[in-house]
Amino acid sequence: MVVLSLQVVQFSSPQRLSVKRQRTGGFIRCGIAEPSGEPAPMGQKTKYNDGFFEKAFMTLFARKMEKFAAPLKSGTEFKKKGWFDYDYESFVDVSKRVMQGRSRMQQQEVVREVLLSMLPPGAPAQFRKLFPPTKWAAEFNAALTVPFFHWLVGPSEVVEVEVNGEKQKSGVHIKKCRYLENSGCVGMCVNMCKIPTQDFFTNEFGLPLTMIPNFEDMSCEMVYGQAPPPIEEDPVFTQPCFAEICSVANPSSPVCHKLQA
Template sequence: MELLSVPAARLPAAGLRRRRAAAGRIRCGIAEPSGVPAPMGQKTKYKDGLFAKIFMGLFARKMEKFASGGPSAKEINGWDYESFVDVSRRVMMGKSRSQQQEAVREVLLSMLPPGAPAQFRKLFPPTKWAAEFNAALTVPFFYWLVGPSEVIEVEVNGEKQRSGVLIKKCRYLENSGCVGMCVNMCKIPTQDFFTNEFGLPLTMNPNFEDMSCEMVYGQVPPSLSEDPVAKQPCYSSLCSVANPNSKVCPKLVT
């Protein structure tokens, strides 16, 4: 994300250095030598800028009120992505699936000024333009949360439009290693929030084989009983809350 719109070639050397230094503090980027997410089975390394860390701390502090147990040393001394995921994990503990999803909904609402959902509905009625506009915003503003993504063409109600977002390897999923956290702390509450609070349908289709995810703005999400994620096996070898004897993620059936 650039801080200024002035072309770099027109900036004096000192100004260019300041611009690049400031941008470096804001940006969140992959620290892998390849510049792309690490292969399946390996955790991608990121270099988070100031912008990313501010959002991590803001979200985590809002979620802390719903979490079990006390804050960790990292949370006390400074938030990072691992401690953000840890708070999410503690929000899950001792709660049913619906309670987890309601907690996320409350957190999302608390991030917005009063009356924001109603204003959003006025500004962004469920049109093709609104769906494409929100897809374009998702790529830069949620990089810190899900990693690199790109806008793609999808078909909604028989019409092709660029309202899809392909997350190449979800940072949240690969750091949690938990199907239940992906579904109950991200997919379902995010779908419900856009569809029911903002009035803009959203469907998220995570691919648990490669940890990618497709977001489709403008598409009404299926009910959980009809959604394939309801029968998704648990990442028993990766998940810290997994039940090794369960063929289906325990956090999807409670």
């Protein structure tokens, strides 16, 4: 696990987190199949070698989300997938079908229900007892994020951040988010990942979390212990579509239409 030096978290820019890093090692590799071992450049999809662990999580999430997904298009053959028939592309496809016909708030509620369905009864209350909103809890959850969510977001590393005037190693830097680069959709990033994940940790678990996607290079900063900004002040809601790579993008619109639904 790698630790970097990070300056104060700021929300002044809609696309880039203002930070200063000092490298002390390499990124966690996360089964990347690229010759360089690093995520592919912007505009290209990174190749991954997913193993047993990764496919198990893809299947678990996809099966839970399939219950809320719109049916496949007419004429498309449907065959119920087995436990290891899901890959990352099919997981993203299920996510896209969950978005169909739902407002922004409804999409976020589906993700919340899916996350709750994966927990045993009373888990959020137990989490609050085990992990009150302290520096230690924030740092511990940041450390867990790196190995357990690499299948979803790609390689990441723990970074030092400043929260409420105190430096702590409760930040996670995602070098190039796998979910965003495979969906190519700003709205999916915000409605199906950022906002519901922030809300889940902040409101269900009682541990504040802020996620700051960078739509210029598809990286993302997760800051445990940092309360997210109010929805109306979050700069992601002024973000335009990825006009060249999103199948539902509207290049003439200054804001991604899926953020306004």
